[in-house]
Amino acid sequence: MDALHAFTVGEAARHVREGTVTSVQLAEALLARIAKLDPTVGAYLSVDRDDVLRQARAADARRAKGETAPLLGVPIGVKDVLNVKGQPCTCGSQILAGYRAPYDATAIQRLREAGAVILGRLNMDEFAMGSSTENSSWQPTRNPWDTARVPGGSSGGSAAAVAADLALATLGTDTGGSIRQPAALCGCVGLKPTYGRISRYGLVAYASSLDQIGPLTKDVRDAALLLNAMAGPDPMDSTTLKAPPVDFTAALGRDLRGLKLGLPREYFIDGMDPEVERAVRDAVRQCEQLGATVVPVELPQTKYAIATYYIVATAEASANLARFDGVRYGLRVAGDDPIELYERTRAKGFGPEVKRRIILGTYVLSSGYYDAYYLRAQKVRSWIRAGFDEAFRRCDALLTPTSPTPAFRFGERTDDPLQMYLSDIFTVTVNLAGICGISVPCGFTGAGLPVGLQVIGPALGEETILRVAHAYEQSTDWHKRRPPLNNNG
């Protein structure tokens, strides 16, 4: 038997079901590994050891009574932006220091119903704004493949924890690439479901029309298992889709014959890392060998995606983050009147990137500039959506790089916000269109850094992208490689 921390979710669930491993054993193995390795990685902001073991004992008791929930006893880590009752939820921000969630997010509640044990809270860019996790107010998270480099972001803690076997799987959130980009940079699988697939109730909002919760996992089957547990309509989120429940693992295990995969030429740009391009083009050829037909497609809207995203997302953020004013929760800095109290609280509580985006978002919504910026961006957004609709009339899914570069060094892009924003150039379009995408490992650079292949599908096209990602993954062994860090574990 492999070391317990090396299990996939599927393997761990099977062992618990068959009685060969207990949930307490899984929890203890992960807690021990976190204690040993997380001082180096920095993935977790908090781990409530007693609570984890209490949940694991309860899972073992459910098992002893004959229950067979699909994730029974499996420990899963959670990005610090999702409410877990009784636990901190800082969103990586000082403004929520000391906050304790009074309720479970729907995604968390559904994982519990499926039997999962909720492990610790994972580091992130403050309020999910960033692509390197360097915007966390608390600590850096290091890429397990090279600790001098960032894990990507904003779900950097979630990706690093999976890569370093500090969780069997984790939850992240993706507003412009925040699940897929760190998954690519850390060599794990990251799924951004269709907008509305998973309830956002209990997710602290960044940009409400773009945000979506999703899993980061060691393989594609695990992503399908977690999606099974979390997907579905929720009366607490009126934007959830009424799609009937499906078993997302049912589409796995088939080859790619009969599938048409589109290759958008705008996603292979000047200035992208040549090793990334080579790995992705090799993966495309591999998909052809698995039976897919690859066709060229055009998405001329792509060059406007980052500009559109930074108007739409910051506008929504400026409204969403207005609630952090020192009155009902979180930090308060005293002032002589309420306005001064708000201004001082927000000045002290928010970090530089959050301030930058609040100001940009406030400006593009302000009187005299709304039509020129926000309304225009909303119109370009519908053109971006139309471009995907057109592409999906000619193919079943798209193949692209997830990120134009592998993991970069700490500090490399922090002085140039625009350069950092361009990290998301291949992922933001999916959020703007409200469709789905998955990143799956597709190779390594000469320096040993992981590269991700992105498979993009239409709205509610998760079964197709999971099938493509799974067929590709199973024909390679990229997903089985582990960072050198793990040799000490």
Place this chain on the structure above:
Amino acid sequence: MPDAASSGFDVAYVARLARLELADEERARLQGQLEQILAYVDELKNVDVSGLPPMAQAIEACNVLRADEVKPGLPHDDVMANAPEHRMGQFVVPRIIE
């Protein structure tokens, strides 16, 4: 679309709208960075948007209603436990009216 240089982007004014106090050096840095970002997003003026409907969200749903039934909310004490200052079940704020 106004271009950034002539748009009269004034970080101090926008920060007041956003209820955000900025230190002097912070204000200077943000003014420069945001002018650069606004110059970049100006590329959207190259798109012919005539005839394109504005897209506010990715789904078709509108006016999603539920039955008008009384349901339990969060326990009052649990919510108040996160308040920076509260008294008699109320949030305390500085005096607004003399």
